[in-house]
Amino acid sequence: MSEAQGLSTHDNEPHQQDTAQRLNWLRAGVLGANDGIVSVAAIVVGVAGATTSTGPILTAGMAGLVGGAISMALGEYVSVSSQSDSQRDLIAKERRELAEQPDEELAELASMYQAKGLSPATAALVAEELTAGDALAAHLAIELNINEDDVVSPWHAAIASAVAFTLGAILPLAAILLPPEGWRVPVTFLAVLIALGATGWLGARIGGGSRTRAAWRVVIGGALALAATYAIGNLLGASGLVGG
Structure with a gap:
């Protein structure tokens, strides 16, 4: 029974790993959208505190959206590239060891299955069949708990991060531009805080x-960021450093 359970557990591991990877991607997407909401909301609310003109608000918001999306994509690309390079190096190392010392690798594989609870004879049989x-x-x-076909793609990660950031950034842009002038900041505060609570x-x-x-x-963090940038924008607008 223990041997069957050991094999069953091993058979289920790829499915559990796939699920974990999907959840990690989903969580990364949520965090990317959250960054887009906060970053662009802070920018447009700050500008709205200094001027009521739509042009500067739109310009600043679009600059924040594009710059933030590119920055997020670049950061994710660099991070995931390092991870994928490490995975490829490990795969190459394992392939080299299998070519240079197949008997030692076979014995190592059998010992790992034995450590999972299989008897020495069964572990050796499983190792031989898997090796064949x-x-x-x-x-x-x-x-290593990895699959040669599942090496993470830095391009996929970069694109996903940029898209998530952009989707999040659209909300504060729409909230600051669509309402009447007097309602822009209150509507943006409300929409952003609700969205942040949801994310x-x-x-x-x-x-x-x-x-x-x-x-x-x-x-709370988002509210503090919005309040700070709006106060700074208000101060700059009142000082006459920027046009109203």
Whole structure:
């Protein structure tokens, strides 16, 4: 029974890994959207505190959106490139070891299955059959918990990050530009804080943390950012340094 359970657990690991990867991507998307909301909202509210003219607000908001999306994409590309390079190096190292010392690698694979609860005879049989099928895949799965076909793509990560940031940034842009002039800042505050509460709650739900605490954390942080930039914009507008 223990041997069957050990094999069953191993068979389920790829599905669990795929699910975890999808959840990580979803959580990263939520955080990217959250960054877009806060960053662009702080910019447009700050400008709106200094001037009521639509042109400067739109210009600043679009600059923040484009610059932020590119920055997020670049940061994600660099980070994921390092991760994918590391994965490829590990795969190349494992492939080289299998070519240079196949017997030692076979014995290592068998010992790993034995450590999972299989008897020495069964572990040796499993190792031999997996090696005959795809030795590299067998070693990568049990030693490194990776799949040769699942090496992360830095381009995919960069594009996803830029898209998430852009989608988040659209909300404060629309909230500051669509309402009548006197309602722009209050509507933007309300829309942004509601959206931040939702993204904080969703991010915590995906990550398994406290949803209420996470929602309040991002709402309070976002409110402080908006209040600070609006106050600075107001001060600059009142000082005459920028046109009203």
